[in-house]
Amino acid sequence: MVTATVEDDAVAQRECLKNVFSMEGGQGEASYMNNSQVQSQILQIVIYVLKETLDTIRHPPRPEKLLTAADLGCSCGQNTLVVAGAIVQHMTDMYGSRGHDPPEFCIYFSDLPSNDFNTLFRLLPDYSAAAGNRRFFGAGVPGSFYDRRSPECFVDVFTSTFSLHWLSQVPIEAVDRGSLAYNRGKVFVHGASEATGAAYRRRFRSDLARFLRFRAVELKPGGAMFLVCLGRPSSTAPTDQGSLGLLLGDLFQSSWDDLVRAVSRH
Template identity: 50%
Template sequence: MGDNVVVSNMELERLLSMKGGKGEASYANNSQAQAIHAKSMLHLLKEALDGVELHAPNIPFVVVDLGCSCGTNTINVVDVMVEHIIKRYEALGCNPPEFSAFFTDLPSNDFNTLFQLLPPMANYGNSMEECLAANNHRCYFAAGVPGSFYRRLFPARSVDIFHSAFSLHWLSQVPESVEDKRSDAYNKGRVFTHGASEITTNAYKKQFQRDLAGFLNSRSIEMKSKGTMFLVCLGRTSVDPTDQGGAGLLFGTHFQDAWDDLVQEGLISNEKRDDFNIPVYAPSLQDFKEVVEADGSFSINKLEVFKGGSPLVVNQPDDASEVGRALANSCRSVAGVLVDAHIGDKLSEELFLRVEKRAANQGKELLEKLQFFHIVASLSFVL
């Protein structure tokens, strides 16, 4: 039944990915809410792009999406970035340069599905106007880059724009003290930080800040002079780190209760549940700001909490069964790979069936309560 499998922190980077493919529980089919949230923030992205320094047309312009996953959302945002920069060149009466776009994520990401979704390349021998006018084509060279964005991924001074959405709340590892039975931070009885002890959540906060510091240090080496970063991650409005907001409701209620169901039914042990922790932390503005200011490589153009809305998209809000299925699929699309590795496919199926049933019991109330807030940061590189 997979009861002898434990996902260690060393394995996390190798395993962690959004659920690939194009099935019902895949990320590609359960990221409509992220698309809606991203669209609502496009004006902030374009505002950030207006601050990027344009260079000579003979130098390729490089954009990077960090944490691209495997759906169309990453393609859409790269399209927006490239087209916006092209328009800036044209407004100055200059010919735009060639563009390169790099899609990055952990090695376990389903790059194959992503590449299948990429539209064909437009003929770069034509003018940029013809390139933009070509329907269902892209105006940039594309490549995938596997690796953790908490480390270096690109040559020094090679990137103009870094973009990352809905990724930085994923930690590089579960804090070691949280999984240490001898530690006061041991997260006994829980699989997430929502409602956990202050000691446990502080361990998560410190891990988030260490990870963000590594992220900023790497980007400060890779970015060109006066380049820009636009970052979006789950955030919270509460000063209390034990209140993880929308992330807490997604992973800390029905998901948590479903694990408890498996324990009470004798399908897994208490210890097996306690050995599993979701490596996610929703920071406050202050958590984020402290790291950026301590790094000192980036000036803050904008740093705010943005209300994204519900992570669930349903056709019939009054249909409790559809709401339950949507929440289970949403949860599974982002955490299912880790659950599968920890307890095996069969028990994972049982767990998410219980998530679906529990969520359906609240239905419309759940839609109203489950709201995500995001930290939105526009940063300029300062040499």
């Protein structure tokens, strides 16, 4: 009975996260748009890998007139458009080098329903104009990338940057008071017990397998996928998040503790 209740709570938590979890929208001081410079710098460093990935796409004998891309976990800032622009530019140049007219481009921007798609979409006209003739058709696809997001054999290239470290849910064991992995008094895996770390590792492996399984269905034969993920050495335990433990874990934990104390006083 306890296990069933915990599992029911996990399902409810997963559905709740889909509806409320997102980066800070808008263009204010605390917005993701104005606080994603580190991600932007890393993208500039690895953009050549994206181009090399695009070079691996297997083209049919007669070039297609439409190239479809999907950005999974797009959020709402300029970084999304850096990736989209690189795809459009590189594929336009590739077609031209082979004596073909460039295809039309359709790029699907996917994130949880709570994402600020309006802020992202307001950037698209300005970006398209600045890119001259390198225009693309854009559309929003709300939903979790741990589920199916497109028809079978539909997408030429998938991209996902700085997103796959977000799990689909907190591991069931971490919120089960009867489990050795119960993460008592914590909201992050950094500094937790070995059992808690193992639970988070299992959750990540399960989520990543699910992610790849659905992309395998949706990707066209000969398509490609470009992923940029936060990581750590395989020799390091999940409970040691390094500098991220201070940047994310400790700050989250401190903020949560302050909130709990404030509520308790009232």
